[in-house]
Amino acid sequence: MNLATLGAVLKFALKLETEARDFYENNANFTSFKSLLIQYEKRIKKLKRIRRENTTEMILEPIENFVSEPYEITILIEDNKTENTGKIIEKTLERFYSDSAEKVSFLSEVTYKFEEIALEHKNNALTM
Amino acid sequence: MNGEVLKNYINGKWIESVTDKTRDVINPATGEIIAKSPISTKEETLQAIEAAKTSFWRWRTTPAQSRIRYLYDFREALEENFDELSEVLTIEHGKTIDESRGEYRRTIENIETATTIPTLQMGYNIEDVAAGIDEMVIKQPLGIFFCVAPFNFPAMVPSWFWPYAIATGNTYILKPSDQCPLSMVKQFEIFDEIGIPKGVINLVHGGAEAVNTLIESPDTVGLSFVGSTKVGKLLYKKCGEFGKRVQVQGGAKNFITVMPDANLERTIPNLITSFYGNAGQRCLAGGVLLAVGDIYETLRESLLEAAKKITIGEGLDESIQMGPLASEAGMKSVLSYIQTGVEEGAEIILDGRNVRKNEKFLNGFFIGPTIFDKVTPSMTIAQDEIFGPVIPIIHVKNLDEAINIIHENPYGNASSIFTSSGKIAREYQYRVNVGNIGINIGVAAPISTFPFSGMKDSFKGDLHGQGKNAVDFFTEEKVVITRWF
Numbered sequence: 001m002n003l004a005t006l007g008a009v010l011k012f013a014l015k016l017e018t019e020a021r022d023f024y025e026n027n028a029n030f031t032s033f034k035s036l037l038i039q040y041e042k043r044i045k046k047l048k049r050i051r052r053e054n055t056t057e058m059i060l061e062p063i064e065n066f067v068s069e070p071y072e073i074t075i076l077i078e079d080n081k082t083e084n085t086g087k088i089i090e091k092t093l094e095r096f097y098s099d100s101a102e103k104v105s106f107l108s109e110v111t112y113k114f115e116e117i118a119l120e121h122k123n124n125a126l127t128m
Numbered sequence: 129m130n131g132e133v134l135k136n137y138i139n140g141k142w143i144e145s146v147t148d149k150t151r152d153v154i155n156p157a158t159g160e161i162i163a164k165s166p167i168s169t170k171e172e173t174l175q176a177i178e179a180a181k182t183s184f185w186r187w188r189t190t191p192a193q194s195r196i197r198y199l200y201d202f203r204e205a206l207e208e209n210f211d212e213l214s215e216v217l218t219i220e221h222g223k224t225i226d227e228s229r230g231e232y233r234r235t236i237e238n239i240e241t242a243t244t245i246p247t248l249q250m251g252y253n254i255e256d257v258a259a260g261i262d263e264m265v266i267k268q269p270l271g272i273f274f275c276v277a278p279f280n281f282p283a284m285v286p287s288w289f290w291p292y293a294i295a296t297g298n299t300y301i302l303k304p305s306d307q308c309p310l311s312m313v314k315q316f317e318i319f320d321e322i323g324i325p326k327g328v329i330n331l332v333h334g335g336a337e338a339v340n341t342l343i344e345s346p347d348t349v350g351l352s353f354v355g356s357t358k359v360g361k362l363l364y365k366k367c368g369e370f371g372k373r374v375q376v377q378g379g380a381k382n383f384i385t386v387m388p389d390a391n392l393e394r395t396i397p398n399l400i401t402s403f404y405g406n407a408g409q410r411c412l413a414g415g416v417l418l419a420v421g422d423i424y425e426t427l428r429e430s431l432l433e434a435a436k437k438i439t440i441g442e443g444l445d446e447s448i449q450m451g452p453l454a455s456e457a458g459m460k461s462v463l464s465y466i467q468t469g470v471e472e473g474a475e476i477i478l479d480g481r482n483v484r485k486n487e488k489f490l491n492g493f494f495i496g497p498t499i500f501d502k503v504t505p506s507m508t509i510a511q512d513e514i515f516g517p518v519i520p521i522i523h524v525k526n527l528d529e530a531i532n533i534i535h536e537n538p539y540g541n542a543s544s545i546f547t548s549s550g551k552i553a554r555e556y557q558y559r560v561n562v563g564n565i566g567i568n569i570g571v572a573a574p575i576s577t578f579p580f581s582g583m584k585d586s587f588k589g590d591l592h593g594q595g596k597n598a599v600d601f602f603t604e605e606k607v608v609i610t611r612w613f
């Protein structure tokens with residue numbers, strides 16, 4: 001998927017977050033990670049809020065050379081072959097938000113929020 | 129959205145129009161008829177005036193704090209229904225879903241600003257203008273105001289006006305765009321849900337007859353209009369004849385000047401947004417690119433490269449960067465301008481007509497990004513508002529030549545300069561005779577606390593929409609001089 005607009009980036013971000021949340025929710029290894037699920041719920045709300053409030057029409061700029069494929073986690077979740085799946089998911093999401101923050105630098109508010117979210121995923125990976 | 133005939137909202141009720149005249153509302157991405165807008169009769173317009181007149185005194189005597197609570201409710205409903213409202217806007221207009229979200233955000237911002245009316249509507253006073261005599265100014269509402277709204281921002285533009293009008297204690301009648309009326313219908317469904325008192329705000333679909341009736345009525349006070357300069361001038365004159373307050377926001381031809389010291393890496397995406405955002409159908413859209421001095425060739429090549437990458441399609445697809453024109457007539461007009469540009473000798477270096485060779489775009493009103501080089505100031509495409517995704521490039525020697533070209537154009541809505549020099553930027557904002565100046569900003573759109581300005585043929589009147597200007601437009605300053613014996 002071509003992530004050529006802020007809307008496309010946010011739609012993909014919501015897909016990633018939802019997939020990851022569902023993975024943790026349905027995986028016995030993570031049932032004790034209640035705080036992680038709460039964190040995911042909050043982040044999904046935050047992303048929806050960004051979509052409502054930070055799509056500043058007059059400074060929307062095209063996003064170039066950014067696609068979703070390097071950040072897909074669907075197959076990783078379906079296979080779930082390794083004990084480190086959670087860690088890999090978190091690292092992938094950290095990478096996605098770090099790259100997204102650079103791509104939407106024309107909207108500094110969104111950049112800051114993506115950087116914050118990247119840090120959350122980085123910290124999650126460290127605890128797994 | 130099943131092709132139904134839309135209803136008017138008068139005195140708190142949805143009412144079917146008795147007219148047999150309608151205009152098709154068309155999804156410009158598919159060509160599908162999604163609704164029909166009735167051309168309401170004079171009698172129906174008079175019913176709306178009567179409803180607004182009857183409700184005025186009760187609404188005017190409602191405390192401002194109570195009035196604005198309806199705006200809080202309305203705002204919350206817009207947030208709750210944000211996704212659906214944005215989608216409806218994209219379907220009826222064709223703009224991308226991100227552009228629709230941005231339009232609704234600005235709508236909400238205007239409502240938020242209007243909720244500060246208990247502060248904005250405050251008057252002022254002074255003691256002892258003579259010994260023992262005090263003097264004060266009270267800002268009072270006047271009665272019934274009305275709006276004739278455009279198609280290009282059908283959800284947002286009315287919010288430059290109506291929230292301020294009703295928050296200050298007036299009653300209101302809105303005639304939405306007959307081309308894109310669905311967004312306002314959705315907003316009136318919200319008015320109905322939140323239970324705003326009947327008659328305070330009314331919706332009348334229609335055309336010239338409705339507008340003339342509103343202006344000619346002795347019971348109405350003033351008009352807010354956004355549309356073409358041609359129609360705007362007619363309405364301005366007519367409002368003068370009938371003693372109405374009026375604010376007319378007309379057409380535009382916005383010149384974007386790029387200086388040799390501009391940061392091109394940041395400038396190019398701004399230019400793309402300015403010229404191609406909303407498929408060029410903004411009154412703040414870039415209209416002509418003035419390339420100053422030796423930046424010309426690099427600018428042209430960089431712009432061409434960026435424009436070629438723009439993705440076109442149905443606006444609900446998140447990955448799309450530019451939607452169709454909003455109507456077939458609009459598309460034909462832009463195609464005609466492109467042809468005129470070719471015939472007058474401009475060099476077309478990117479031809480947006482080519483997208484119409486692709487079958488998937490044939491049912492919609494699509495034109496791709498277009499760039500003309502070697503344009504001269506006298507060419508039609510350099511003078512007229514094209515209202516489509518077309519960039520005419522004029523190569524000028526220096527800033528003086530650029531400003532002269534801008535001043536020779538009758539419009540004065542907006543203009544932007546891209547430069548790294550504060551001195552040049554100041555000179556530009558000081559000298560250029562337009563209402564909205566952008567400095568390293570391609571779309572100089574004022575936020576809701578500032579007036580949406582405009583000059584020359586782009587604006588007729590003296591008080592603009594949004595913010596304090598709107599409050600002044602919708603109120604009269606009454607002076608009270610007091611002495612107690």
